[in-house]
Amino acid sequence: QVQLVESGGGLVQAGGSLSLSCAASGLTFRSYSMGWFRQAPGKEREFVAAISWSGSRTSYADSVKGRFTISRDNAKNTGYLQMNSLKAEDTAVYYCGASTSYGATYSFYHYWGQGTQVTVSS
16 A cells, blocks of 8 residues: 655766656655665665655765755655766666655665666766
8 A cells, every 4th residue: 555656767878967756655754754775786775865754854875975865845745866967886776765764774664666767877
């Protein structure tokens, strides 16, 4: 019943930008912290960014800090990840997750979307 659906992935040139969305249903979205993780081929899913339920707190992986911005619109039950200055190393499947605990810890997240592919060409 709980569903998170990512969208906005695609192919982009290095240095370009892409905006991802995460639409939530089946849960009270504003009651959850939200985060983005990504997984490249042969690698574990890694933390990208997190945002508290109110949006007042955010955190980012060092690899994306200053380039990516996480946000949310609780009225729309939607989270966002704005990705700028993309690098080839950002290529991965990006997943959004929802958690009752804010932070970068993978195990905190209770629900996951199916992911959206982001491919950055160099």
